[in-house]
Amino acid sequence: MSGKLYVSRSRSVAARKLGDEMLIMSGRDSTLFTLDEVATILWEAADGGNPLDQIVDEKICREFDVERGEAMQDAEALVRGLADHGILQISNEPFGAPDVPGLVER
Amino acid sequence: MSSLMAEMSAKALELGVPLSAQIDLTYRCNERCVHCYLDHDDHGEMTTGEIKKLLDELASAGVLFLTLSGGEILLRKDFFEILEYARGLSFCVKLKTNAILIREAEAERIRTLNVDSIQVSIYSHRPEIHDAITKVPGSLKRSLAAIRFLKAQELKVIVADVLMRQNAADYPRVRALASELGAEFTLDPTITPKMDGDRSILGLNAGETALHQVFRDQDLVGNVEEFCAPPSKAGADDFEVLPCSAGHTACYISPYGDVYPCVQFPLPSGNVRRTPFLEIWRHSKALQEVRSIRVGDLTSCSHCDHLTSCTRCPGLAYMEGNMRGPSVQDCEKSFARTGIPSKNLLSKRQLNPELVQIQGFRTSAAVA
Numbered sequence: 001m002s003g004k005l006y007v008s009r010s011r012s013v014a015a016r017k018l019g020d021e022m023l024i025m026s027g028r029d030s031t032l033f034t035l036d037e038v039a040t041i042l043w044e045a046a047d048g049g050n051p052l053d054q055i056v057d058e059k060i061c062r063e064f065d066v067e068r069g070e071a072m073q074d075a076e077a078l079v080r081g082l083a084d085h086g087i088l089q090i091s092n093e094p095f096g097a098p099d100v101p102g103l104v105e106r
Numbered sequence: 107m108s109s110l111m112a113e114m115s116a117k118a119l120e121l122g123v124p125l126s127a128q129i130d131l132t133y134r135c136n137e138r139c140v141h142c143y144l145d146h147d148d149h150g151e152m153t154t155g156e157i158k159k160l161l162d163e164l165a166s167a168g169v170l171f172l173t174l175s176g177g178e179i180l181l182r183k184d185f186f187e188i189l190e191y192a193r194g195l196s197f198c199v200k201l202k203t204n205a206i207l208i209r210e211a212e213a214e215r216i217r218t219l220n221v222d223s224i225q226v227s228i229y230s231h232r233p234e235i236h237d238a239i240t241k242v243p244g245s246l247k248r249s250l251a252a253i254r255f256l257k258a259q260e261l262k263v264i265v266a267d268v269l270m271r272q273n274a275a276d277y278p279r280v281r282a283l284a285s286e287l288g289a290e291f292t293l294d295p296t297i298t299p300k301m302d303g304d305r306s307i308l309g310l311n312a313g314e315t316a317l318h319q320v321f322r323d324q325d326l327v328g329n330v331e332e333f334c335a336p337p338s339k340a341g342a343d344d345f346e347v348l349p350c351s352a353g354h355t356a357c358y359i360s361p362y363g364d365v366y367p368c369v370q371f372p373l374p375s376g377n378v379r380r381t382p383f384l385e386i387w388r389h390s391k392a393l394q395e396v397r398s399i400r401v402g403d404l405t406s407c408s409h410c411d412h413l414t415s416c417t418r419c420p421g422l423a424y425m426e427g428n429m430r431g432p433s434v435q436d437c438e439k440s441f442a443r444t445g446i447p448s449k450n451l452l453s454k455r456q457l458n459p460e461l462v463q464i465q466g467f468r469t470s471a472a473v474a
Contacts, residue, residue: 012220014198016170019121023114023170025198027220030262032110 007055007079008048008095013087015043028086038064039078046088048095052079118355119348123168124387126356128369131157131188132177133361137204138241139227141270141310143300144177151361154184156379158191160359163383165195175202175369177361186215193219201225202266205252206245213252217259224256225264225292229272231279239272253287263289270297271309274316281325295320296435299425301372311435317442334443337415344413345402349420353396357387367396371421373429396420399430406432410449412440 009015012027022040024033035043038060045055056075061068082088089095118125132151133144152160164172172192179185180203192199201216205226208216216224226249230236236246256263265284267277277293284291295317299305312320320326327333348354353367353375363379365386366372375393376386387393399420402408405428407418417440422433432450441447447455 013196014170014220014222015196016165016168018114018117018123018125018168018170021117025170025222027222030222032108032114034110034114 004051004053004092005076005079006048006051006091006094007042007046007083008089008091009043009046010087010089024087026085026087031085033082033085033087042075042078043082043088046079048089051094052076115351115355118168119351121168122388124164124355124357125169126171126173126351127164127169127359128173128175128357129157129160129359130175130177130361130369131179131182131185134181135176135178135204136181136206136242137178137245139229140239140241140272141268141297141307143298143307145300145302146177149362151182152363152379154187156363157184157188160363160378160383161188161192161195161197163378165197167384167387170198171200172197173200173202178207179203180207180212186219189216189219189221193221198222202227204240204245204249205256206242206248208252208255210255210258213255213259213261216256217261221261223262223264225266226253226256226289227268228253228265228280228283229267229270230276231283232276235273235276239270250283250287253289257288263287265289265291267291267293268297269293269295269312269316269320271312274312277320278323293320293326295439296419296422298370298422303425305425308435314438314442317439321439321443334445336444336446337412337440340413345400345408347401349399349401349404349418352420353393357393359383365390367393368421370419371396371424371429373421373424396429403430404432405430406450406453407448411446412437412444412448415444416440416448 010027014025016023017040020037020040022035022043024035026033041059042055045059052075053072056071060066060071060075079088079090083090115125133146134148135146174189179201182188189199199221200223201221202225228236228249229239233246237243253263265280267280269277281291295312297308297311299308321334322330324330352371356368358366358369359378363377365375365378367375373392373396375390378386401413407413407416416436418436419433420429422435423429423431426433432448434450437448437450441451
């Protein structure tokens with residue numbers, strides 16, 4: 001165990017960016033979710049290869065005026081919530097190839 | 107529609123994003139349904155590469171909900187290649203098929219590609235009726251077998267029935283069959299004209315008696331009293347409403363690359379073989395005209411009692427000759443629902459009483 005948390009977008013979902021939000025349709029039960037701007041950044045960075053703390057450092061803390069500990073706590077709660085809905089996978093080890101090819105932005 | 111979906115649709119409308127698109131991959135078909143609106147000859151379908159390029163463009167434009175339909179989609183040898191590519195672009199993919207070509211292997215492949223739903227056409231629980239409509243002996247048996255294969259993969263299946271003279275009495279049994287199979291059920295009460303404008307198949311419409319019955323079926327419409335209530339008086343806001351999502355947040359692309367507002371609204375708006383999709387979506391004069399229309403602009407309907415509750419289809423109106431005009435079929439549905447004739451039906455009655463005689467419904471016993 002590395003102690004780090006790796007996150008990867010689930011293969012079963014459908015997703016598209018709408019404005020600054022991400023629309024995600026669960027493959028499990030067709031439930032529709034939306035992610036706000038910050039959650040969308042995390043989602044887009046969830047390629048399975050980079051640990052969550054690195055994503056938070058590089059994508060959140062550099063872009064937003066937020067304290068790192070707080071950002072990390074929020075991010076972890078978010079990814080665990082998304083994992084509960086089956087739209088994100090989490091692991092203490094890096095995933096292989098990304099589950100979903102890079103999302104398309106308008 | 108869920109409140110979140112309604113909110114996202116409103117946002118897509120505000121941003122000018124086509125949230126939904128339907129591509130008919132082919133008009134070829136292995137059935138010959140009596141009510142079909144398509145020409146089944148291949149006049150030069152898009153190649154695999156052209157469809158992949160189109161899918162890239164649709165994803166870039168913001169399409170999330172992608173319906174792949176036909177014709178029969180599985181007649182394309184590259185169907186699974188297209189489907190896999192679409193899922194790779196994170197579309198929420200819905201399939202429409204007669205399912206005749208789906209066996210265990212195809213069902214499993216569809217499941218591994220995480221398709222959202224598969225809509226299968228079933229017109230009767232009785233082979234002699236269903237097969238007479240599809241003109242393919244054994245088609246009901248094969249379609250039902252396919253549904254079982256799909257359900258064995260725990261996929262979401264929607265049984266789609268179309269109300270016609272031939273099968274009007276059968277839909278409750280089809281609905282029960284769908285339930286037995288673990289599938290959802292939907293019933294379309296409208297036969298649409300052929301895409302080339304030929305209206306000869308409209309004679310298959312089930313007629314007023316059948317519509318009257320369908321609209322009073324609680325299992326289909328929910329609260330019957332509410333559904334069949336006389337229309338409420340229109341307020342000022344009702345005149346600013348958009349007629350429907352076609353061309354606003356939804357569009358259709360034919361196997362030949364033609365872009366229309368909707369499969370039922372064949373208004374030529376561009377062709378993706380000549381022009382990138384997004385350019386058509388944003389700049390097509392035809393689509394801009396569609397988008398400019400508000401309920402208050404509708405020539406007859408804006409003065410009609412049914413304005414607030416009518417299911418008027420602008421595509422059917424277009425097929426009747428005027429996208430701002432009424433659609434007789436929707437007028438007939440409003441009449442069957444409420445017993446109140448629309449302004450359009452009343453006008454026609456004044457001009458020629460015979461024109462508004464809604465075809466009498468031949469009982470199912472007579473056609474069975």
